[in-house]
Amino acid sequence: DAGITQSPRHKVTETGTPVTLRCHQTENHRYMYWYRQDPGHGLRLIHYSYGVKDTDKGEVSDGYSVSRSKTEDFLLTLESATSSQTSVYFCAISLAGVDTQYFGPGTRLTVL
Amino acid sequence: GEDVEQSLFLSVREGDSSVINCTYTDSSSTYLYWYKQEPGAGLQLLTYIFSNMDMKQDQRLTVLLNKKDKHLSLRIADTQTGDSAIYFCAAPGDMRFGAGTRLTVKP
Numbered sequence A: 001d002a003g004i005t006q007s008p009r010h011k012v013t014e015t016g017t018p019v020t021l022r023c024h025q026t027e028n029h030r031y032m033y034w035y036r037q038d039p040g041h042g043l044r045l046i047h048y049s050y051g052v053k054d055t056d057k058g059e060v061s062d063g064y065s066v067s068r069s070k071t072e073d074f075l076l077t078l079e080s081a082t083s084s085q086t087s088v089y090f091c092a093i094s095l096a097g098v099d100t101q102y103f104g105p106g107t108r109l110t111v112l
Numbered sequence B: 001g002e003d004v005e006q007s008l009f010l011s012v013r014e015g016d017s018s019v020i021n022c023t024y025t026d027s028s029s030t031y032l033y034w035y036k037q038e039p040g041a042g043l044q045l046l047t048y049i050f051s052n053m054d055m056k057q058d059q060r061l062t063v064l065l066n067k068k069d070k071h072l073s074l075r076i077a078d079t080q081t082g083d084s085a086i087y088f089c090a091a092p093g094d095m096r097f098g099a100g101t102r103l104t105v106k107p
Helices: none
Strands: A004-007 A010-013 A019-025 A031-038 A042-051 A054-057 A064-070 A073-078 A087-094 A107-111 B004-006 B009-013 B018-024 B031-037 B043-050 B055-058 B061-066 B071-076 B085-091 B101-106
Touching (some): A004 A087, A019 A031, A019 A107, A031 A064, A042 A064, A042 A073, A054 A064, A073 A087, B009 B018, B018 B101, B031 B061, B043 B061
Parallel strands (some): A010 A107, B009 B101
Antiparallel strands (some): A004 A019, A031 A042, A031 A087, A087 A107, B018 B071, B031 B043, B055 B061, B085 B101
């Protein structure tokens, strides 16, 4: 397996609280991605990064922000969590934008 | 926007062949991918096909690509209960995945 970890693996929080999810890679891949997975929707891209401090929005970016200050870490922040953000969040990495993506184990987030 | 579409469910009997279909709109992807997701886990790359190929075979897996119709299929021969999972096709040119096809294999 590619060296990708996500933390925390599970989190329960309340509406209106800030939440930060972390993705850490040891593969030195340039691209990193955050997806959310919901029944019937598959994987939807939230944000991605194509280098340190270089990020761009995906299909469902509203309510989320990201930061990448180091190659190995990509943070996803929910500034004020809402119940609609209850989901499973996956981080992925790739060498280039059109290359194979390798996925982390996922974070299950519940917003009450 | 670009879309990747799959049927959501497929049920087969053990030993039969499974065929999972996908249509896509992005024509810029150099490769097209199939990923497998087992319960409680992330996605794992299953196989891929280069966009200028029509077919790729890898043991029990056969990938067929009809570039004109933008149709991709994954055939699993001699399907086993361990093949039960969700299968996603992906056209990475615009970082889109299909919604996933849940394959159930009945003994």
